Amino acid sequence: MASVTLQQMSKQFGVVRAVNALDIAIADGEFLTLLGPSGCGKSTALACIAGLERPSAGAIVFGEKDVTELAPHERNIALVFQDFALYPHMSVRENISFGLRQQRLDGAVISKQVAAAADMLDLGALLDRRPSELSGGQRQRVAVGRAVVRNPAVLLMDEPLSNLDAGLRIKTRTEIKRLQRELGTTTVFVTHDQEEAMVLSDRVAVMRTGELQQVGPPMEVYRRPANLFVAGFIGSPAMNFFEVELGRRDGRVACTFGGQTVELPAEAASSLDGLNNGRAVLGVRPTDLLAGTSAPLRLHGEVFLVEPIGPVCYVDVDVDGHAVKGVCEPDHAPTPGDRIALSFAPGRAHLFEPATGRRL
Numbered sequence: 553m554a555s556v557t558l559q560q561m562s563k564q565f566g567v568v569r570a571v572n573a574l575d576i577a578i579a580d581g582e583f584l585t586l587l588g589p590s591g592c593g594k595s596t597a598l599a600c601i602a603g604l605e606r607p608s609a610g611a612i613v614f615g616e617k618d619v620t621e622l623a624p625h626e627r628n629i630a631l632v633f634q635d636f637a638l639y640p641h642m643s644v645r646e647n648i649s650f651g652l653r654q655q656r657l658d659g660a661v662i663s664k665q666v667a668a669a670a671d672m673l674d675l676g677a678l679l680d681r682r683p684s685e686l687s688g689g690q691r692q693r694v695a696v697g698r699a700v701v702r703n704p705a706v707l708l709m710d711e712p713l714s715n716l717d718a719g720l721r722i723k724t725r726t727e728i729k730r731l732q733r734e735l736g737t738t739t740v741f742v743t744h745d746q747e748e749a750m751v752l753s754d755r756v757a758v759m760r761t762g763e764l765q766q767v768g769p770p771m772e773v774y775r776r777p778a779n780l781f782v783a784g785f786i787g788s789p790a791m792n793f794f795e796v797e798l799g800r801r802d803g804r805v806a807c808t809f810g811g812q813t814v815e816l817p818a819e820a821a822s823s824l825d826g827l828n829n830g831r832a833v834l835g836v837r838p839t840d841l842l843a844g845t846s847a848p849l850r851l852h853g854e855v856f857l858v859e860p861i862g863p864v865c866y867v868d869v870d871v872d873g874h875a876v877k878g879v880c881e882p883d884h885a886p887t888p889g890d891r892i893a894l895s896f897a898p899g900r901a902h903l904f905e906p907a908t909g910r911r912l
């Protein structure tokens with residue numbers, strides 16, 4: 553096991569700067585996810601950690617050891633990819649034990665380790681099957697088993713669940729999380745799926761066009777997104793954004809949007825200091841914008857769509873010409889055409905500077 557430290561790690565492909573000066577310190581045993589949209593440099597960063605790509609600048613350190621110049625097989629890593637390649641002519645047992653057999657370990661030791669991995673991944677009954685006789689989720693679990701059985705210092709996974717259907721993704725990610733907790737193997741996981749990242753990780757590193765935007769525990773990134781990009785990327789459905797004007801009023805901050813004003817608490821006054829013209833972007837998550845409650849801050853508008861998803865119902869409301877999404881109790885859903893108020897608690901309002909996008 554080892555910590556993984558990326559120091560100003562960059563990777564350039566010709567004119568494309570795929571990864572730019574990435575600084576992340578991953579603790580021994582931590583589960584860290586690189587999260588971001590397609591093309592933001594997640595796979596490139598992971599390939600550098602694996603040794604499949606050589607960084608153009610910066611360093612990669614495992615524990616105390618600089619591994620930047622080492623080949624993949626000298627790093628004691630295990631990799632799991634999206635298109636997991638199992639050996640089709642080998643049984644599950646042979647697939648999982650392949651790396652151990654190559655290391656010429658004692659047969660009894662191999663059997664014991666394979667049995668332990670199969671047990672953790674619930675593959676015990678499938679050991680004599682061929683990959684073609686398994687479901688997608690079972691095959692992916694075999695790929696994970698083959699990776700972890702060697703007891704690597706660092707486990708690297710690039711979108712390992714993307715080929716699975718929705719139900720299987722959720723089941724398999726639970727198994728991956730449980731396994732990682734049991735083994736305590738330092739893990740770097742790549743995904744573009746924010747929910748997957750939130751559920752699995754000790755910390756999430758959000759990337760955009762090769763640059764790190766924010767790194768922190770899932771709920772911290774969710775509750776206090778560092779900028780507009782992170783705020784819009786994390787959370788589903790996406791956060792509502794309003795261009796607002798901020799002004800002082802009796803020690804409070806008046807936040808004007810369209811024809812409506814909501815008064816933010818005095819704490820928000822410090823946000824004003826960071827602005828030169830009083831303009832800001834207010835962000836509120838749909839799940840914090842509640843119909844039919846009496847939270848202190850309110851936006852009024854006309855319902856144009858009602859979307860039940862089971863536990864809650866989303867309501868799309870026209871607020872002075874802006875489409876705003878909120879939630880309501882399914883049993884008390886309004887109907888299109890109703891005028892309603894969407895309320896939110898002051899603590900659930902996020903303010904950002906329009907020019908830079910940074911959190912105020």
Ligand SMILES: Nc1ncnc2c1ncn2[C@@H]1O[C@H](COP(=O)(O)OP(=O)(O)OP(=O)(O)O)[C@@H](O)[C@H]1O
Nearest residue numbers: 565568569570589590591592593594595596597744
């Ligand atoms: N071998 C390469 N040669 C040139 N450009 C590359 C190469 N590999 C990646 N890139 C570019 O580097 C950028 C980052 O690519 P990368 O594969 O790391 O993105 P990603 O975040 O993994 O995206 P996805 O979610 O689509 O897998 C992209 O602009 C990509 O086109």
Ligand SMILES: [Mg+2]
Nearest residue numbers: 594595596710
């Ligand atoms: Mg990728």
